[in-house]
Amino acid sequence: MKELTEYILQFGNLNSHQINLIKEKIIELELKKDAYFSEAGKIPKQVAFVLEGVLRGCYYNNKGEEITRCFIQENNLMCDYVNFEANAVSSDYLQACTDCKLLVFSRETWEELSQIIVGWDVIKNKMVQICMYQKSRKNPVISQDATTRYLEFIENYPSLINRIPLIYIASYLGVTQQSLSRIRKNIS
Structure with a gap:
């Protein structure tokens, strides 16, 4: 309270x-x-x-x-x-x-x-x-590539990455869950 x-x-x-x-x-x-x-x-x-x-x-x-x-x-x-x-x-x-x-x-x-x-x-x-x-607030700018959108998501929502299902993050970013997994693998 x-x-x-x-x-x-x-x-x-x-x-x-x-x-x-x-x-x-x-x-x-x-x-x-x-x-x-x-x-x-x-x-x-x-x-x-x-x-x-x-x-x-x-x-x-x-x-x-x-x-x-x-x-x-x-x-x-x-x-x-x-x-x-x-x-x-x-x-x-x-x-x-x-x-x-x-x-x-x-x-x-x-x-x-x-x-x-x-x-x-x-x-x-x-x-x-x-x-x-x-x-x-609208989803990330779709004209940006998916990696850029994901990096902006990390910047805007740093505490959410490990708290919510990837499928919701993928939906927010406008990508498939498989694409998001590839992006995450490529930047780590």
């Missing part, structure tokens, strides 16, 4: 009473590897803060291929926020790459906090901007 408090306080000031109110409203959720936090075809109903683990945002393209859009790791807010806010059906998935521990806000709690904590909307909006930026 300390991690969430520190995260929130980066974006504004809250007193101990307000922080305790937030803590009372949050639910801790454990998500097993490969389980979904939210799914395409459903309306997202929760916002989560990642305490432990790594999740990925993914979707299926028009050829039925699974594409990984982004990775969300510890100390980040996570949600399909556009659809959450619009109460609309999502076309994306948020899936656990590892076992995860999350702190979850229900839709009701998320909205209630805006009504009872002065300044929560300002803090919430700043957190949501970062969340949406992470989710909207």
Whole structure:
């Protein structure tokens, strides 16, 4: 819970009473590897803060291929926020790459906090901007060769290399798992 408090306080000031109110409203959720936090075809109903683990945002393209859009790791807010806010059906998935521990806000709690904590909307909006930026980041530039894309991935996500399945990294990079294995072999 300390991690969430520190995260929130980066974006504004809250007193101990307000922080305790937030803590009372949050639910801790454990998500097993490969389980979904939210799914395409459903309306997202929760916002989560990642305490432990790594999740990925993914979707299926028009050829039925699974594409990984982004990775969300510890100390980040996570949600399909556009659809959450619009109460609309999502076309994306948020899936656990590892076992995860999350702190979850229900839709009701998320909205209630805006009504009872002065300044929560300002803090919430700043957190949501970062969340949406992470989710909207596009995959590496496909015009780059695969080795360059992989080296950039290592630079941007150094802690993920040995934590998540290679198939997810390959999907993010737009290469097959076999190609990724060859690239890794050639650069080591």
